[in-house]
Amino acid sequence: MVYVFFAEGFEEIEAINVVDVLRRAEIETVSVSVTGELVVTGSHKIPVTTDVLFEDADYGSCEMLVLPGGAPGTENLITHSGLSAQIKTFAEEKKYIAAICAAPKILGKVGVLKGKRATVYPGHEADLVGAKVTGGRVVIDENIITGKGPGVAIEFALALVAILKSKEEAGRLRKTMIV
Secondary structure, eight states: OOEEOTTTTTTTHHHHHHHHHHHHTTOEEEEEESSSSSEEEESSOOOOSSSSGEEEEGGGGEEEEEEOTTTTTTHHTOOOOOHHHHHHHHHTTTEEEEEETTTHHHHHHTTTTTTOOOOOOOOOOGSSSTEEOOSEEEEEEEEEEEOOOHHHHHHHHHHHHHTTTHHHHHHHHHHHHTT
């Protein structure tokens, strides 16, 4: 199971795209609100009804956390102490953590990027504390997957499919979605 986190001001393309592509691959994907409300509004004023509240999610059955970027979405995720604790736990357990756009700076803040290769939205490189910043579009280093920004959202989601299911399934989706 994959959890995609939604905070007020999330980047719609990055969050909804990941949920959509993973569900096309028949990977159980749950949208999780960190706001205390199921309806969360994105940075472009698009309201989305999430599946579950943060406090009601079962983290033991989850194999990947996904953090979309956006403004002020990224800052709203950074300030959620429960999410920071889950990120640290997942890193310790070598479970997958994925972040795109400005959200990789959350991983830097909680200290899980030390020695890892990572990418981030331009201008936030200094926030990737301990990382080897590559500037790549999608960067995978063991259990950490980072994406550069909204323009690589489909590529990022397909990389998650390749990790969670197979490269063949990612290729099939790439073909059927005309990527």
